[in-house]
Amino acid sequence: MSADKIVVMGIGYVGLPLAVMLAASGYEVVGVDVDSKVVESVNNGALDSEPEIISLLKREDLTRRFSAREKPCEADVYIISVPTPIDERKRIGDLSYVNAAARSIVPFLHKGCLVIVESTVPPLTCRETIIPILSESGLTVGEDIYLAHCPERILPGKVIQEIISNDRVIGGINRQSALMARDIYNNFVKGQIFVTDDITAELIKLIENTYRDVNIALANEIAAVCSTLGVNVMEAIYLANQHPRVNVLSPGIGTGGHCIPVDPWFIKEVDPVNTKLIHTAREINESIPERIAAEIRKAVRDIRDPHIVALGMTYKPGTNDTRNSPALRIIEMLRGEGYTVQAFDPRVAGREFDSICQVAQNADLLVVLVEHPEIVSELEGSLEAVKNCMRTPRVIRFYR
Ligand SMILES: NC(=O)c1ccc[n+]([C@@H]2O[C@H](COP(=O)([O-])OP(=O)(O)OC[C@H]3O[C@@H](n4cnc5c(N)ncnc54)[C@H](O)[C@@H]3O)[C@@H](O)[C@H]2O)c1
Structure with missing residues (x-):
């Protein structure tokens, strides 16, 4: 596929560096964001962003190929990187932003288009939610247009470094979709790119953050036990980690950000029966700020x-x-x-x-x-x- 123009839907923490790397790879890139302040700051270069992104956005060759706007337009590839928060009451993924972004590109879809979902989503989202929306175009997803999920793994603070060097997993709703998406990322990803199906890719991203969450919960629980016993938790963990097959993480004041407190719930929502450990770990980590507040009160x-x-x-x-x-x-x-x-x-x-x-x-x-x-x-x-x-x-x- 010869893609010339790429629209990135949502130019926040994930979408902006991606759009910048795509423009640096030679594509004409349009960053679309419903927030007019984001659009304005990107177009004016007045960003509260990481220094590497700001300096890339000052490169003249790059700014010629990259602009931001509030509404989508015609393109060969659409990449969705909008928020996927948790519905706090139901503790399931709130897909309203992803759905709105997908719906807003439907009028522009044409034969040969590729849609990539970068937002972290609950398993089955591509098949059960995105395909029906894209099908409203009258085109057949998998035959006329293509769909892949390419979850992001970047670490805030090191975004450009990680977007280039991290290995990536790309899952297509069919092989053609996955390979087309891989061709795009191959332009700037120096890590390995693994190709799989969409459901596996959706789940992998969630497994990664759930693995972190469960292990952080274990460290936090160990910290509580140490406190009960009057044991120095950092010394205890350091010494336990001298075992060749043990690597306890550090306890903390709680988990935050857009990923760890959210993603484990996306696994639970598709299989509540088999996710007791995941649920408990989430509840442990959510309770930590209360424990820390108690220590402050005591002081x-x-x-x-x-x-x-x-x-x-x-x-x-x-x-x-x-x-x-x-x-x-x-x-x-x-x-x-x-x-x-x-x-x-x-x-x-x-x-x-x-x-x-x-x-x-x-x-x-x-x-x-x-x-x-x-x-x-x-x-x-x-x-x-x-x-x-x-x-x-x-x-x-x-x-x-
Ligand atoms: N921040 C991270 O470190 C990180 C890492 C990996 C994955 N993710 C995932 O990436 C996705 C995006 O996260 P983020 O941190 O970039 O969020 P963000 O809030 O920083 O950026 C999302 C942007 O999308 C815009 N937006 C919302 N609805 C839109 C629409 N319909 N059309 C166009 N733009 C729209 C918002 O105005 C916002 O500027 C989420 O699913 C998140 O879980 C984030």
Whole structure:
């Protein structure tokens, strides 16, 4: 297939770097986003994005081939990278964005078109949801037009590096679809590309994040047991990991982001009977912010109207992504109980600070919720000075 023009539906964390890499590979790329602010910032290069993406978007050869707009248009390939959150009440995937994106390209589909779903979706979504929508074009999916699922594995903070070097799995609703999609990704992926069917590809992405979730839950449960016993959990895990076939992960303040707290539910929704461990792990990890909030309360229980300063608001170190952030949940929980909590994060627009000393001024507790590298290095150099600025020199960090 000779694809010249590619439309990327949804130019957020996943869609924008993909669109940029496709344009860098020589395709004419249109990034489509329903959010006019996103479209405007991409077209003006005024992005709150990773430095590598910003510098690629300054390359003149690339900007000639890439633009953003609010509505889809004619193209040879459509790639859907819109959000797939969880329906919080039903704990099943909310496919409304994917469905809307698929429906909006239907008028532009023509014989030979390829549609690729990059959004993480529950198994069977391509077959049971996307094919019926694309069929509204009057074209036969698998014969006239082609459909593949190519889940994304990027790590926020290292997006361009990972989009190039990670291995990828591409699942087609038939082999022709998978091979056509592989031809597109082959232009910039240096890792291996494995071809399979759509349902397997949908499930693989979910297995990956569920594997992480279950193992994090185990580490969090071990941390609770260690606390009961008065054992140092980090020492216990380090020593257990000296076993040649053991690799316990680190406990934390909870899981966040767009993937780990969401994807395990997508497996549960298609097979609730066989997913007891997955369900329990999710519930353990969801309960961790409450446990951390309890530790913070305990640290200030002897102080009347304590002034708490929280450092870190993102869902993990090294990113500006605050989606489903356990740090935010902890902060909101404490504020909801009447505590005065001021929150800062060097990576969150509007919450940056000049120095930890300055924000910790007159605080009774400094709690580090996210160990961004810049927070770690500043604390290493000036912990005593920070304590000297505080009204009560108490600092809590978790699992170090
Ligand atoms: N962020 C990650 O690290 C990551 C990693 C792997 C997979 N994923 C998956 O990739 C998908 C996208 O996630 P993201 O992090 O890029 O989300 P995002 O919110 O950063 O970006 C999605 C964009 O899609 C736009 N959008 C919504 N509906 C649209 C529509 N109908 N047409 C066009 N644009 C529309 C939104 O305005 C938004 O800008 C999700 O399924 C997610 O689970 C994300």
